[in-house]
Amino acid sequence: MISLGITLTFFVVSLGLAIAPGPDIIFVLTQSVLYGFRAGLATTLGLVSGLLVHTTLVAVGVAAIIQASPVAFLLLKLAGAGYLLYLARLSLRAGALLAQGGQQEFLGYGALFRRGIVMNVSNPKVSLFFLAFLPQFCRPEQGSVALQVAQLGVLFMLAALLVFGAVSLLGGRLASWFNRSPHIQVLIHRLAACVFVGLAASLLFSSL
Template identity: 35%
Template sequence: MPDLATLALFAAATLALLVVPGPAVVYIVTRSVAQGRSAGLVSVLGIHLGSMVHVAAAALGISALLAASATAFTIVKYLGAAYLIWLGVRKLMSGRNGAEAAEPPMASRTRMFWEGFVVNVLNPKTAIFFLAFLPQFADPAAGPIAPQIVLLGMIWIILGLASDGAFALLASALAGRLRRSARARRRLDVTSGVVYLGLGAAAAFAGEGAASHSSMPASGIAVAGA
């Protein structure tokens, strides 16, 4: 396992990345503003369950296959973009037909959890990020690399849950008054739809070279900063 000094350095580097809002934070904040604290927090949980998939893929070498194949990278990228665009269209329709409840019922929260999960899993930049970032803090002399990647990934996820959860709580608190008005909620739904469409378009038109995609992840991310 990496020594304590390396783990401390990794934690500091992780926090420095997480506090810079990226597409995942935009997604989380949009959910929180439009539908409240629970919507934002379950989205955070879904996104970071997706991060666990990416960490496992990095540890098993699956992400390396994605990085090596421009075709696979592009397919996953467009699937993720299409999903975000679909979410945006659905939100726009919700805004036209009447806003969703300010605090969604359990069934809706479950759906939001899985939406966050899918958005992150279908973000190939997150996979490439973990593949490029985590091994920098692994030490071959300290034992097998795969368990070290998993440990580092879990540290990232724990810190990401805290950081993204704070964004969700802050956004929800600031938007609390707006959600009390049905008209304001409809406008928030329309705004949310536009944001999701923008995220989908940004994902679709991102650069094509897989090797160039080791940029920031879904949480603080690129949907992910997270």
């Protein structure tokens, strides 16, 4: 078991990392601004569920294999970047439809949940981050390291859930104002597409 002191320290650090601007928090904000609080929350739950996969990979050592295999890392990067570009294309199509006088189509909470999972799981940088970050708070004398990694992963997920949930709430408050104007909705979709393209480029040019 992890000591109370380490638990509190890790949780505070995790909150700080979750608050820092990054692809996940931007993704949650754009979805909640476009579709409301519940949409942002569905996206958040998907992203947090993806963290469960990364925690498991670190606990069983698969992340170390990815780190040691440039080919595996490259394949995961290509998959993640390809999915982000796909999301950018969908955002551009939605914006073009609105610009032509069409109605904004809501894909459903399930689709946003799945997007969150795929976006997180297909990013190998998250597994490598967990591989470098979580073991720093593990103490072999306190029992199974794999179990400690799992516990730390759950704490990180809780921190992310709290922060992203707050962002969803903020985005949901803004949604009612932004959605009054089709022109603003078009702009948000285009901005979201630019964000996805930027994230895809960042992932493609990242290194181990």
